[in-house]
Amino acid sequence: MKEAIKAAENARGKCSPNPFVGVVIVRDGLVIATGWTQAYGFDHAEVNALNKVTDTAVDAEMYVTLEPCSHYGKTPPCTQAIIRAGIRTVYIGLIDPNPMVAGSGIKQLQDAGITVQSGFMQDEIELQLEYYLVYIQKCRPFVLWKTALSLDGKFRAEDGSSRWISNTYSRRYVHCLRNECDVVMTGVNTVINDDPLLNVRYCAKALRRDPVRAILDPYLQIPITSRIVQTLSKQRTYIFHADDCPMEKRETLRNFGAELIAVKSQGTALDLNCVMNELYDRKHYLILLECGGLLSDAFWSERLIDKCIFIYGNKIVGGKQALFSGLDLPSISDAITIERIKVHNLHDNILVSGYPKYNHEAHNSS
Known part of the structure; x- marks a missing residue:
């Protein structure tokens, strides 16, 4: 998760109004891809990382700083890309307080048979995403x-x-x-x-x-x-x-x-x-x-x-x-x-x- 937090910094100031998110994909104990949120309207961190996998992500683990989105916006839901890739386990730092997500991303992944755990390094991620959290929670x-x-x-x-x-x-x-x-x-x-x-x-x-x-x-x-x-x-x-x-x-x-x-x-x-x-x-x-x-x-x-x-x-x-x-x-x-x-x-x-x-x-x- 520390590496995912570090990866997210690559997107700081470059993807608003989307939150800047980091992802690390691990398979057989080795990091096979790292990704981060692209400019608004382009790939989210999860898809950016999956696109960098050169072999296969089947049975891999994904570490992501913020809950994957589960709705259609400028891009399709990240949850669907994760499911299609065959990811086995997803570790989430922070549940997204955005009412359009707010646990629904976790539910979609679990319904597809993916193991999901959340609540890792929350304090660090809340600090990293402090701008986004105020925007969502205070509507300003x-x-x-x-x-x-x-x-x-x-x-x-x-x-x-x-x-x-x-x-x-x-x-x-x-x-x-x-x-x-x-x-x-x-x-x-x-x-x-x-x-x-x-x-x-x-x-x-x-x-x-x-x-x-x-x-x-x-x-x-x-x-x-x-x-x-x-x-x-x-x-x-x-x-x-x-x-x-x-x-x-x-x-x-x-x-x-x-x-x-x-x-x-x-x-x-x-x-x-x-x-x-x-x-x-x-x-x-x-x-x-x-x-x-x-x-x-x-x-x-x-x-x-x-x-x-x-x-x-x-x-x-x-x-x-x-x-x-x-x-x-x-x-x-x-x-x-x-x-x-x-x-x-x-x-x-x-x-x-x-x-x-x-x-x-x-x-x-x-």
Whole structure:
């Protein structure tokens, strides 16, 4: 199963909205094939592995990280391919919580006389598939929030400048994150202040895959001269706006190639749950959120952050540009706790990652 987990990593970021799954096939004590999920619409991991068997898979054992699918989608059911191949035993890491599977894959295999055992290395596989599990269980994308801060916790200097708080190694790491995600999201203020491209540049060219860009811009204030607008023909881009936004502005951006999505607003801001629903409906399961203070505060307040990454540069900038100055947490008892913290050195930068645990009692009483 460890080898199957390792094999699954070959598909990370390359097969969404399908989960990235790994498979190892063993016969007479020898590994005869290893497979992983291909791009959406192509072979799932089980079929990919079976197609690599050069002799026969009859009476072989299959180790698969996630329960094989049992329904027709873009591809036929993997269970049928396993049955036809004559596999004798299937070892499954994690039962698929997708209601279209959820044990039915196991039942089909057992009904065909195949021995099935499940529950191997579940913790490791749940961590590996954390994006997919949130997508299925919460019916919304997994939100990975990233920020770069000075050593004293400021996200920009007093004059508004923020390039470059982090070093080249940190920026390369962020580009690898972008390469893995479905959507990279920011707010219009970041577009105005920083003029980002939000593409992938620091990964090996053969492996680059630009994510969809999503800009939250309630009243379509995005500058036509911005690099986002000027590259709309090169990278798919959603612009979320309030449903009462002027039609003239919408038409201008559509002509440049933007995909405009109207959602409900809450005062001067967009309803973030509506934004998440739109992205879920478009089958995006991993959102990388790279934004400034206002949008960060909104996502944290709505308890939509699933994982957070803080990158600390080696600079002290002083001033008052604290990232969470707009987040209403008046007491330590209201604080958001970050659990399962990991710390990595990126040369002279520090990366801190973890998972938020929200104070639900404080939220429910507010």
